[in-house]
Amino acid sequence: MHQATFLPSIIQGGMGVGVSNWSLARAVSQAGQLGVVSGTALPTVLARRLQLGDPGGLMREALSAFPIPEIAHKVIERYFNPQGKHLGDSFRSNPLPNLAHRIASDLTIAANFVEVHLAKRGHDGLVGLNLLEKIQIPTLPSLFGAMLAGVDYILMGAGIPRSIPRVLDQFAKRESAQLKIDVQGALPDQPFYATLDPAEYDLPEAPLKRPAFLAVVSSDILAKTLAKRSESQINGFVVEGVEAGGHNAPPRGPLNLDTIGEPIYGPRDTANLEQIRQLGLPFWLAGSFGRPGKLAEAKELGAAGIQVGTAFAFCEESGIAPEIKARVLDKSRRGAIEVFTDPLASPTGFPFKVLQMEGSVSVPEVYAERNRVCDLGYLRTAYRREDGSLGYRCPGEPVKDYLAKGGTLEETKGRKCVCNGLLSTIGLPQIHKSKTEPALLTTGRDADRIHTFVPSGKSTYSAAELIQTLLAPYPERQKAQCS
Known part of the structure; x- marks a missing residue:
């Protein structure tokens, strides 16, 4: 592999928008495993944190270390509100992802630098x-900003990321x-490209560290395709099953739904691990592997x-x-x-796992009452x-706009x-015409087990406590080995 030769036993998933934040990634990394920040919508996350007054000053502290100070100055000037926004006020918008918008690109570079910098601090x-x-559209500035902060790994799925290893090079x-x-x-003869040239920024001449690249795949076929046809070196795979939260790969073949409306997956949708082992690259298993004994099981599978x-x-x-965490832990x-694996929820067209929770957009009445708006534009x-x-x-924007x-x-x-x-879901809701945007929460199938990670005498659990639980030998496995 590249400079990051250590292969972690546990990779913390890069979840949602700001769920896998710098604080979580830092805690996991400090515990000796691979902490991962989610790069999705980070420009909006940074802008809103600054508008809330940047409690503790960490966003501004990270921006002070950003190697392109003129961008850092513009971000603070545009978004930082020393008093914090009033409870009922809307957040100031930031530019939607757009190939022709330099301000959006610069904010994306800065936001990814900030999140990785704080995670590595x-x-x-x-x-x-x-x-x-x-x-x-945000991919190139996201990668560049993270590399300026010294990111060690890039993980990418929900598609076929053949070009990303070359971009890292x-x-x-x-x-x-x-x-x-x-x-x-x-x-066919008029393709569209996003471009980013580091020479356009006043930076030191020293090369950047090339992070390792892990492709998130759902099948051995995709893994083989990427291993053979990627435009540069792939360093491994995360093999994700259909039990995982967030976006899932659609079933192979025609989409068929069961009696409650979920996609039906079959044997063809299960990765052949023997085929993946033969590729000779390290891989990690994902999708309901967050429980005691699953690490040993995964290693036995290679x-x-x-x-x-x-x-x-x-x-x-x-x-x-915190209030949403408490409610979900209580449900568990x-x-x-x-x-519910919703085949329609995500504008991407990928099935998307949605936790059914009162007050959230998973409730039909809440969904029906919400006014459609597309003011972020990431999807x-x-x-x-x-x-x-x-x-x-x-397809999630106002219907008349989409039809037009x-x-x-x-x-x-x-x-x-x-x-x-x-x-x-992460406490940064926009307010449209005095109405607060409802949450949308995605989890994997094993959310019903999260209460088992809470230590005796506590009501919550830390990342370090979870890692200790996952690394510990499974009692039943130990007993079987001793008998």
Whole structure:
């Protein structure tokens, strides 16, 4: 592998918007495992933290270390509110992801630097950044900002990230990089590209560290494709099963739903680990592996370890709002957890696991009462207009707007605003016309077990306590080995 030769036993999943925040990643990294920050919507997260007054001053402290001070100054000048915004006021908006918007790109670079810098602060453990291949426009500035902060690993799934290893090579050498953007209706001879050239920024000449790249895959077929056809070195895989939270790969073949409306997965949707082992690269297993004994099981199957998401999502250091954590832990204790794999919720078209929770957008009445708005735009799809220019649309935006952009009515049905919902989950909700955006919470199937991680005498659990539980030999396995 590259400079990060240590293979962790546990990778903490890069979850949601700000759930896997710098605080969680730092705690996991300090405990000797791979802490991962979620790169999704970080520009909005940074902007809103600053508008809340930046309690403790950590955002400004990190920006003071940002190696492009003119950008840091503009970010603070635009968003920092020393008094903090009033409870009923809306957050100031930031530019939507756009190929032609330099301000959006600069804010993305700064935001990813800040999150990784804070995660790595004060220790020498490893820190990764998780991105979604489906969210393409912010990818280059996200990678560049994280590399300026010395990120050790990049993890990416929700697509086929063949080009990312090459981009990491180019940024490490301070070379310009480009990324082809998926554009609906694009002509074969007129592709669209995102480009970022480090030479446009006043930076020291020294090369950057090239982080290791782990592709998040759901099948051995995709793993083999990436191993053979990626544009540079892949350093390993996270093999994610359908039990995992967030976005899931759709079933192979025609989409069939069961009696409650969930996608039906079959044997073809289970990765062949023997085929993955033969690729000769380390891999980690994910999807309901966050429980005692699963690490040993994964290693017996040839894995380097496990990736754990849901269990970390509800520990003390994660970004989920404390009151939501408390409610979900209580549901777990009472055996009242319900997780629905929604085939329609995400504008990406990928199935998306949604925790059923009162007051959230998972409740039909809450969903129906919400006014559609697309003011964040991370999950918008680029499309080619008739005049050849680039447009953006999202099936979660107001229906009339989507139809005016050439979308179909069928595509809008059941779509939820994942962007706004996930920000509300971490306590950064936007307020539209005096109405607070409802939360949208995603978890894996094993959310019903999170209460078992709470130590006796406590009501919550820390990342370090969870790691100790996951690393400990499973009592039943120990007993079997002794007999």
